[in-house]
Structure formats: C-alpha cells, structure tokens
Amino acid sequence: MQLKISRTSTVVVLATLALLVFVYLWVPVVHQAVHAVVGILTLPDVPQAIAAFRDYLLGFGVWAPLVSGLLMVFQSVVAPLPAFVLTFTNGLLFGWAWGAVLSWSSAMVGALVCFWIARALGRPVVERLVGGSQSLEVSDLFFAKYGKRTILITRLLPFVSFDIISYGAGLTPISVRSFLIATGLGQLPATLVYSYLGQNLTGSIQVLFWVFSITLALFVLGWVVGPGVLRRLRAKHTPTDVKKTS
Template structure:
C-alpha cells in the first residue's frame, strides 16, 4: 500500500512540474502576436503534461532515474520558481493575472464547456498549493526510499540505438499532436482526410488531394506513410485514388514507393524500440503468432503475408523488425509481395470508382483463398499420400 501511495505522489509531482513548465511556455508564446494569430499556443500545456507522463513512465517502469527531475530538490525548485515567476510577471504587467492563466489551462485541458474562467481560477488557487506540497513531499520521500523495480526492460539495458528510437518516436508523436491541436487549418485538413479514408470515399478523397494543387502527390505519399506508422486507416483507398488521379502507372509508382517508405520506417522503429515495446503496440499474442509464422516459412513469410490484403500491412512490418529476418529480405519480399495488389488497385481506381468496396472485397477473397490454398496444398498432398499408403 505504501508503494502505491508513493507511486501516486510521484505521478502527481511529475504532472504538476511539467504543468508549470507548459503554462510558462504557453504564456510566453502568446505574447508574440504573429504566432498567436496562427497557432493555439495554449496546447503547449497539453504536450508538456504528456511529456511529464512519458518521463514518469520511463522512471517507474524502465528505471530511467535521470528523467525523474521532480525528485531532485535543486532542479524542481529552480524550475518551479522560474516558471511561476514568468507566469506571474507577464500576466500582472499585462493586467491579465486573473484571466490569462485560467484561460490557457481551461483550453489546454478541454474544459471550456465545463468551467467558467472564475471557476478555473478557484480551481487553480486550490490545486497549485497542493501541487507544490506534493512535489516537496516527493523530493523528501525520494531521499528516504530507494525504488526497487522488477522491470525486465530497464533503461540501462537498452542499447543507445533503442533509447534514441524511443525518444524519437515520442518526439514525433508529441510534435504531431502539437501541430494537430495548435493549428486549426491543419487539424481540419487531417480530419477531412481521415473521414474520406474511413468511409472509403475515393471521389471525395480525390477532390481533397486536388485542393493541394501541385502538392497533391506529396500529400498522398505522406498520408500513406502516416497510416502505415500510426493511424489504422485503409491504405487501399489512397491507392485507388492515386490511380484515379495520376493514372494507373504513375499512381502505382506513387502508392508503391510511399508504402515501401512506411514499411521501412515501421521495420526500423521495431528494431529501435525492441521486442518488449513492440509487444505493447501489437500485443504479445499477435507477435508470438508471427514468430511461429516467420519460423515456419522463413524468408518467404513476409512475401506470403504481403499477398494477402486482409493481413495488416503495419503489423507485418513491426513483427519483422523484431525477428531475425534481414532488412534486404524484408525489403524485397515487401516490394514484390505488394506489387500485384498495388498495380491492380491503381488500375481499378483509374477505371472504376463507384464499385471500390465491392472490387476490393472480391479481390481480397480471391487472393486470400489462393494464398491459403498455396499454404495448405503440401499438407493436403502429404495427407493424401499417407491415406493411400495406409490403404495399400
């Protein structure tokens, strides 16, 4: 019970310290009128809070003690005083001490419909002293208690390559969230693209790409890479649309090359993050299944998986990254395996749009049955020979 309480105190201390950091940075950025007109700097608080949670995760579950800056009396005191001083000076001199901090916090925590500015002020008056007290207690308790961790993935056990991968991945996610939340036009464009892809609206997605003019191919390629790494969006809609918009030849080239870029990034992300982290991303059960699949079919496993459209493209890439398969085996198997579907989708996209879903599912079923037959054929033949031998 004591360990649970201590862990909770450390969590609150981490979140509070990074809350102060985010609040000070957001208020500083708001002072720039040019930036304030184009970017919602308030969401720096949101990203800072997520960073605090990320550092807490690394400290608690991976024993990365150097990230626990809230446990250091000197660092936490200096940062707290500096951040509160910046916030107080700017808001007092600007005559907005009772407005700006509450406005920033309320917006960054998505509480605009739940709390008024006065209500947010009262909440801050209550929570800030409590946060300071908890942070002081966290510093004191960290000196009295040495944390024991049962983690099998301690930070010091990771290679420099894996550490760089984990921090880079978080940095990219944080940057995307900051741009997505802070820039309304980009957020609207992304939501619009996601809607078209989710609904398999090829004609709508085509018009969406056309709105970017000469950059249509670049946007299409970036969306293909993005969906491969993070977003569970249907890539076949992008391939159909590329065929419709650029013709089946150039559409296939664009779809194939951008999908390859996404696959390579997934492969190396898995290499950098390591198996324990990848297990959290794709589940241990799924990864164990892929281990058996790779062990059984060896270098042909990726090629077979790429031929079946119903198999998750991203999952294969991540799983391959934590197996013994070499990069070039993965690269060529992926490139050749996805080529037939890419060419066919591009051709169908150029010549048909209203039957996209029907064509996709028919093609999926045909290819899946063909590959399953190819896999089961040796077993069925062996079983047939066994029965003939028994009868003989």
C-alpha cells in the first residue's frame, strides 16, 4: 500500500532535523555533551558504563531527569546506542518506579519521533538514516508475517532493534494510536525489570556481577535465537516460483 505523505509534515520534519543538526554543529556545549554521552554508553563494561552515566547525570542536579529523557529520545532517533544502560541508571538514581516511568515515557517519545520521521519523509530517507535497505529487512519480514502484531511481538524480542521497528512501522498503514499502544505494552516488561535491577545497584560487587550476567545472557540469547527466526521468516516469504525452480 502506497502511503500518502503530507507535504506539511515533510517540511516540518526537515526543518526540525535541520535545526537539530545546526545546534549540534554550531553550539559547542551540545557538541561536547553528545560526544561525552556516546563515549559513556559505548563503554564495553556495563557496570562501568552505568556508573559513568550516573555520575554524568548527577552533574545536572534537578535537571537530571529531563537530560536523561532527552538522551533516551536522542539514542532512539539518531544513535544506535544501548538504551538499557539509561534504563538501569534511571532506576539507580530515581528508584525503580519513577525510573521506570521516566524510561518508559521517554522511550515512547523516541519511538513516536522515529515513526513520525518515517511517515513524513518516506522509505528512501529512512533507508539513509538507518544505514541502507538491508537494515529495514527485519522490519519488512516481521510486518509481512505478523502485520499489526509485529510491534508488540518485536518489543519483547531482545535481538530486534527498537528503533528499526519504530521507523518501519511509520512506513506501514498502521495508525499512530495502535503503534503507541503496542509499543507501550511491549516495552513495559523489560523497562520494569531493568529499572528494578538498576535500583539495586548499591555498589555491591555481587549485585553488579549478576546485573552484568543477566544483561549479557539476554543479548547472547537474542543473537543466538534471532538468526534462526529471521531465516524462517525469509523462507516463508520467498516467492513460490523461486522455491519451485530451486
């Protein structure tokens, strides 16, 4: 189905993106902050990344929740950074309940922005943003197989990119309301678990070890199971005539 792209939406999104790029390039404080956060969130040692991000947020005092929320949106839209580090840290700083609310709501905003960009600018632009057409293959396969249920299903799978599905959903006829409901429900379990674990990061070496072990196990499980799932989806959506000739 060919989606009709609103010219007004396209202009608004392009103007907003241009403004953000301008701020990043010409406002030194913003430029330095972005690079500092990227450096923290890409640290290979998870406990070290959480501790560093906690210290970074504490430097903003009462503005820490706002900064954390903005960074969650930033990583959703622009940078493929590990959001679970932000969620852990929010639970550590603000308690599991308020930390979960902050992480959940800011991730919802990030998902909606990705959806809005895709809906307003179309597939060619999204492919450039996510690194090529192959990056959207996972989204295409899941939507072809599960339709609207894709969003809820993939939010529960650790090997499927949160951002790619948000962009991919914007390229389908799904309504904003359905997208937000499925996203909100699908991301809730992981948000609650990570927030609770983050709250219990009291400095205990044993706790840090278990948090790191659980996180690593989830990602290893995702990367082991994920390729098999994608192979089955590809096989089911191979054209019939191709199958017969092979």
